[in-house]
Amino acid sequence: MSASIKLPSEERMRMSIFVNGKKKELEIHPAARLVDILREQLHLTGTKISCGIGRCGACSVIMNGRLVNACLVRAYQANEKEIVTIEGLAEKGLHPIQQAFLEEGGFQCGYCTPGMIMAVKAILDQYPNPTSQQIVDGLSGNLCRCTGYSGIIRAVQKLAEKETSRLDSKC
Structure with a gap:
């Protein structure tokens, strides 16, 4: 048995x-x-x-x-x-982060892009208007071998500027 x-x-x-x-x-x-x-x-x-x-x-x-x-x-x-x-x-079309990546050249091959976009979302959720250091720190766990990070950082800065403008218009 x-x-x-x-x-x-x-x-x-x-x-x-x-x-x-x-x-x-x-x-x-x-x-x-x-x-x-x-x-x-x-x-x-x-x-x-x-x-x-x-x-x-x-x-x-x-x-x-x-x-x-x-x-x-x-x-x-x-x-x-x-x-x-x-x-x-992206359930209802492009998220503003994805749009900013497109507009600012925040990707090349695209392999790291989903992880980068999620990292940017985490940064902006924590700091709606992040400093340069907060952006760099927030992206430090994500590697990109293609872009050199310039377009990614520009995309985050563009989003932060839009948030600042939105908040300023409410005052």
Whole structure:
């Protein structure tokens, strides 16, 4: 008689995750990476995989209001959390950050762009009118090998100027 033994690699957990405002129920291994859940289970491929060890920022998403590297977040850590991906920003057309990237040349090959845009969103959520240092610090976890960052920084500055103008017009 052979007993059925459950190996650790076969363990599954029931998970609820709120992605771009929609609740998703999954049965998944607790150590599955959030980036793989987004891409393979939920088919949200805007979040990119590059280094896989949290150094490049290509997989950046916002989890409960904080920028995180989705390659470092495990399923059990994302359970019951609110996740915003690049797809969540563009549900009603281009987000102003995406528009600013287009206008200011904030991308070339585009591979890092989703993570960069999520990083910019995190910066602007924290600092509506960021200083140059806050922009540089906020982008420090995201690598781009093509643009030299000038267009990206111009895009953030343009957004900050629009926010300042909007606030000034209310006074």
